[in-house]
Amino acid sequence: MTMIIRDFRPSDAQAASASYSAGRPHLLMTPEAVLHLVASATPEQHYRLLVGELDGEVVGSGRVGVHAFSSTKGQGFANLSVNPEARGKGVATAMLAAAERHLAEHGVSVIRAWVDDVPDSVAFAERHGYVRGRSAHFAHLDLTAGLRPVPELPAGVELRTAADYLDDPRPLYVVDVEGTQDEPGDVDLSDLGYEEWLEEVWERPDLDRELTTVVVVDGRAAAFSAVHSDGGTRYWSAFTTTSAQFRGRGLAKLAKTDSLHRAVARGCTDAYTSNDATNAPMLAINDWLGYRRCASEWAYTKEI
Structure with missing residues (x-):
């Protein structure tokens, strides 16, 4: 058995997207989105997409980089995935070692990783010195x-x-950044500029602007429910938020419900979402809509 850990090539897009959701049907990543994430990363992020090969076949991928848009510097991320049939053969260990070396070279002192809430994944993270933090569902x-x-x-x-904002999406950027500042989590993205937002968020090929509902109050964008789709039957709720001054009026529920109705009309059959375990308002909306928990993950950190 020959194992190789190397950098992503465009020809790996299909395999890398498949490894991202292998064994995790609640995750959505298209080959086009993989290519975009690599191409749109800024130099400050030092982003690398690692792939793991066994006997010439890509069986795993690792998304590694610096949280360049956080006000707290020295933070990085390393999120790995390996196809179920290839686990236990050292691919994840080798990718993690390469990821940690890369992040250390670029001044990262704290690595953050999301880990599936399953015994093998949790044991792997803790065996390599990562410490459990918050959870998401x-x-x-x-x-x-x-x-x-x-x-x-x-x-x-x-x-x-969102399709109504093709000429000027800045109003959605304002709502997005304001909502992100209040989103439960360990990393703030308060330094994300408009040009970076355009490239990383607005121009993602899997952002479905026709399914992304925007709530407008007296002519001003006040809330939205952003959607990624695979162009087929699967729908991923990327981010739902409301500007601070419009909260408490049910606008997030309105946006998400309308978006789901648009998805049904399109022919989507399965919708997925993820929320921090402490995000009571969104968890309540999802419960009201009929979402049922299907998986969980833990945020793990390691100081290097």
Whole structure:
């Protein structure tokens, strides 16, 4: 058996996207999105997509880089995935060693990693010196089973889609950045500029602008529910948020419900979402919509 850990090549896109969700059907990553994430990374992120080969076949991938847009410097990430049939053969260990060397070379002192809440993955992380932190939960919604109706629109409120902002998406950037600052998590992205947001978020090929609902209050974008899709039947809720001054009016629930109805009309059959375990407002909305937990993960950290 010959094992090689190397950098990603464009011809690896299909295999890298498959390894991302192998054994984890609640995750969505298209080959086009893989290519975009590599191409759009800024120099400050020192982003590397590692791939692990066994006997010439790509069986794993590792997304590694620096949290360059956080106000707290010296943080990096290393998120690995290996196809179930190839686990236990040293691929993840070799990728992790390469990831840690790369991050150390670029001034990272704390590595953060998301780890599936399954015994083998947890044991692997802890065996390599990572310490458990916060948790997050994935949930699934069967879109063929019927949806709650879209709530009645309050006065002065209208629903649009992200496709209506093709000429000027800056209003969505403002809502996104403001919401991200309040999102539960260990890493803030307060330094994410508009140009970086355009390239990393707005121009992602799997961002489905027709399914992304925007709630507009008196002419101003106030909330949205961003969606990634595979162009087929699967729907991923990427981020739902509301500007601070408009919270408490049910706008996030309105955005997400409308988006799901658009997905059903499109022919989507399965919707997935993820939330930090402490994000009570979004967890309540997802419960109301009928989402049911299907998996969990833990945030692990290691000081180097």
